[in-house]
Amino acid sequence: MKTAPHATAIPLRTPLFRGERRLRIALVGMPNSGKSTLFQAVSSTSIRTGELAGTHRAYGECAVQIGLDEARVIDLPSIHSLHHLEHDDRVTLQYLLWGDDLPPVSVHEPGGPPAPFSPPDVIIQVVDATSLERHL
Ligand SMILES: Nc1nc2c(ncn2[C@@H]2O[C@H](COP(=O)(O)OP(=O)(O)O)[C@@H](O)[C@H]2O)c(=O)[nH]1
Ligand SMILES: [Mg+2]
DSSP: OOOOTTOOOOOOOSSOSOGGGOEEEEEEOSTTSSHHHHHHHHOOSOOEEEEOTTSOOEEEEEEEEETTEEEEEEEOOOOOOSSSOOHHHHHHHHHHHHTTOOOGGGTTSSSOOSSSSOOOSEEEEOOOGGGHHHHO
């Protein structure tokens, strides 16, 4: 069958990052770096919020459509320093490493995994460009 001269087939990149293949993207950074602003700018209406286990630090999670691909974006609690880790900062790092799993070495510790979803496939570090030295 002949196609109309103006019809063009656009090849689909496959596989698409959808369903089970969708990427989980975590926003990390110091307080006031702009994580929540970025999250609000890209997020859909169905934001799920919660606290990382054993802390009062809130996270937000939502589905985002990127062209034909899907992702889940997570606004994580701020990390204040990597040098003298406070308990809450440590829990955020635990999430980045293990997500909803606990490593064998910590199975004896009380409390569950930091968050009810898997660790990120992609980490985006958000920095305040007017204060790069401190944020990096
Ligand atoms: N000038 C400027 N201010 C920003 C930008 N992104 C965020 N802010 C401001 O920085 C402050 C902290 O942002 P927020 O997203 O709450 O930071 P978070 O602590 O990393 O979640 C807020 O007052 C924002 O309005 C930006 O790109 N430019
Ligand atoms: Mg925030």
